Amino acid sequence: MTVLSSEDPVRVFQQFATVDLLSHGRAEIMAGRGSFIESFPLFGYDLDDYDELFAEKLDLLLQLREKPRVTWSGRHRAALADQPVFPRPVQDPLPVWVAVGGNPQSVVRAGALGLPLALAIIGGEPARFAPLAQLHRRAAEQYGHAPLPVSINSHGFVADTSQAAADSFFTTYAEVMTQLGRERGWAPMTRNQFDALAALHGAVVVGSPEQVAEKILFQHEIFGHQRFLMQSSLGAAPHREVLRSIELLGTEVAPIVRAEVVERTGAAT
Amino acid sequence: MTVLSSEDPVRVFQQFATVDLLSHGRAEIMAGRGSFIESFPLFGYDLDDYDELFAEKLDLLLQLREKPRVTWSGRHRAALADQPVFPRPVQDPLPVWVAVGGNPQSVVRAGALGLPLALAIIGGEPARFAPLAQLHRRAAEQYGHAPLPVSINSHGFVADTSQAAADSFFTTYAEVMTQLGRERGWAPMTRNQFDALAALHGAVVVGSPEQVAEKILFQHEIFGHQRFLMQSSLGAAPHREVLRSIELLGTEVAPIVRAEVVERTGAAT
Numbered sequence: 001m002t003v004l005s006s007e008d009p010v011r012v013f014q015q016f017a018t019v020d021l022l023s024h025g026r027a028e029i030m031a032g033r034g035s036f037i038e039s040f041p042l043f044g045y046d047l048d049d050y051d052e053l054f055a056e057k058l059d060l061l062l063q064l065r066e067k068p069r070v071t072w073s074g075r076h077r078a079a080l081a082d083q084p085v086f087p088r089p090v091q092d093p094l095p096v097w098v099a100v101g102g103n104p105q106s107v108v109r110a111g112a113l114g115l116p117l118a119l120a121i122i123g124g125e126p127a128r129f130a131p132l133a134q135l136h137r138r139a140a141e142q143y144g145h146a147p148l149p150v151s152i153n154s155h156g157f158v159a160d161t162s163q164a165a166a167d168s169f170f171t172t173y174a175e176v177m178t179q180l181g182r183e184r185g186w187a188p189m190t191r192n193q194f195d196a197l198a199a200l201h202g203a204v205v206v207g208s209p210e211q212v213a214e215k216i217l218f219q220h221e222i223f224g225h226q227r228f229l230m231q232s233s234l235g236a237a238p239h240r241e242v243l244r245s246i247e248l249l250g251t252e253v254a255p256i257v258r259a260e261v262v263e264r265t266g267a268a269t
Numbered sequence: 270m271t272v273l274s275s276e277d278p279v280r281v282f283q284q285f286a287t288v289d290l291l292s293h294g295r296a297e298i299m300a301g302r303g304s305f306i307e308s309f310p311l312f313g314y315d316l317d318d319y320d321e322l323f324a325e326k327l328d329l330l331l332q333l334r335e336k337p338r339v340t341w342s343g344r345h346r347a348a349l350a351d352q353p354v355f356p357r358p359v360q361d362p363l364p365v366w367v368a369v370g371g372n373p374q375s376v377v378r379a380g381a382l383g384l385p386l387a388l389a390i391i392g393g394e395p396a397r398f399a400p401l402a403q404l405h406r407r408a409a410e411q412y413g414h415a416p417l418p419v420s421i422n423s424h425g426f427v428a429d430t431s432q433a434a435a436d437s438f439f440t441t442y443a444e445v446m447t448q449l450g451r452e453r454g455w456a457p458m459t460r461n462q463f464d465a466l467a468a469l470h471g472a473v474v475v476g477s478p479e480q481v482a483e484k485i486l487f488q489h490e491i492f493g494h495q496r497f498l499m500q501s502s503l504g505a506a507p508h509r510e511v512l513r514s515i516e517l518l519g520t521e522v523a524p525i526v527r528a529e530v531v532e533r534t535g536a537a538t
Contacts, residue, residue, distance in 0.1 A: 041350070042352050077313070078312060083310055
């Protein structure tokens with residue numbers, strides 16, 4: 001996720017346009033306000049402007065993807081007077097998702113602007129996030145937009161067996177969470193907590209291909225989402241196991257999920 | 270080269286520290302004021318502050334590499350109040366070169382600060398740049414620094430034969446130079462001009478391994494420099510030929526140059 005609030009939208013656009021060119025049109029921006037706030041004092045921003053910063057910078061980012069020359073002014077970034085911004089991406093428009101941790105205001109903004117929603121679910125019970133997806137849908141309708149995609153973004157890991165997945169992922173996941181927690185006053189991550197998160201109703205999507213498919217489909221009943229995005233490489237996860245997780249997600253999990261979603265909705269995904 | 274004047278030194282440091290970690294300590298920053306000035310209005314900077322911007326941002330960059338927590342204030346970037354800046358690079362300190370196109374003031378600054386000099390020679394006769402290398406050496410002495418490295422950075426290309434090198438490089442080189450020139454009022458790059466640049470006294474280092482070694486050694490008589498940096502991929506140069514150029518530079522050119530420099534100076538390089 002790009003913490004757009006403390007970034008410069010021009011640089012963000014240039015960087016993602018570059019990645020889009022290198023990847024022949026596969027780059028996407030997930031822009032958010034930031035669940036961690038260390039970047040605000042580092043780049044001279046005031047937390048009192050937390051929401052205004054994001055709204056203003058999102059506005060500029062959306063203008064940059066509309067056309068190569070932009071005239072713009074705001075409170076938190078130097079004005080642009082018909083400035084050309086290059087390179088231009090392959091995709092027109094370059095996809096911009098609004099990334100949200102649980103804030104209703106951000107969800108409404110995404111729907112109102114006609115932007116897809118990337119819902120980060122990395123703790124607690126995913127079912128509790130259902131009202132946010134509904135709020136997004138309703139805001140989009142009210143502002144006259146066609147239905148917008150929703151993505152569920154979670155930590156997760158796939159291995160050949162349930163046991164291997166949990167054992168492999170727990171080590172680095174707990175290390176990272178405990179380290180982050182030390183600076184933020186959380187208790188260290190225990191295996192019990194992890195097992196609760198890894199259960200069907202928990203936020204972490206870890207297991208054998210069948211288990212992971214089951215969990216994604218369980219969440220699909222709640223959200224009816226169009227995309228599930230798994231972040232597998234937390235900390236120093238062994239690269240070979242991360243590659244294997246990606247392979248299993250693509251070759252074994254995805255076909256099960258796609259077939260079942262077609263069955264449920266009658267629609268191709 | 271990083272146009273530090275219109276960059277944020279904190280982001281630059283974070284990005285290069287990340288590359289340094291990924292590459293196990295092989296990242297280097299070449300910081301310059303910018304020979305092209307398009308980035309100034311784009312990021313809200315005034316060309317009237319051209320030199321002050323660079324001096325101030327270089328000062329911050331050097332503080333960031335000294336220690337993880339920095340307190341700093343200046344005119345052109347938000348102040349830092351004992352802010353921790355992460356990640357930290359492998360190298361301590363992370364190398365910072367001052368990249369110069371021909372400006373004596375920048376050369377003196379590099380020497381005075383005890384920083385190595387990256388001299389970009391991409392046009393004209395390299396011999397005319399000799400006084401700059403001397404100026405750097407003298408400034409370093411005056412400020413009590415040990416002798417500092419100098420790098421000559423030029424466009425160039427190595428192929429198995431002289432003809433193949435020139436033909437291959439000319440196409441994309443002329444395309445890029447002509448395209449840049451259109452926005453800047455230069456005449457289109459012709460093959461005659463290119464051949465003059467590619468001759469022994471010209472700025473472009475193109476040819477067979479023997480020719481390229483000869484040219485680097487010719488320049489070494491002028492500059493006594495410690496590094497030669499060749500930029501081979503201008504525009505859409507065929508990737509395979511660029512890889513071959515890099516291979517020839519490492520396996521054929523470098524051994525000739527190293528052996529001859531040892532002979533000349535009696536020193537390992």
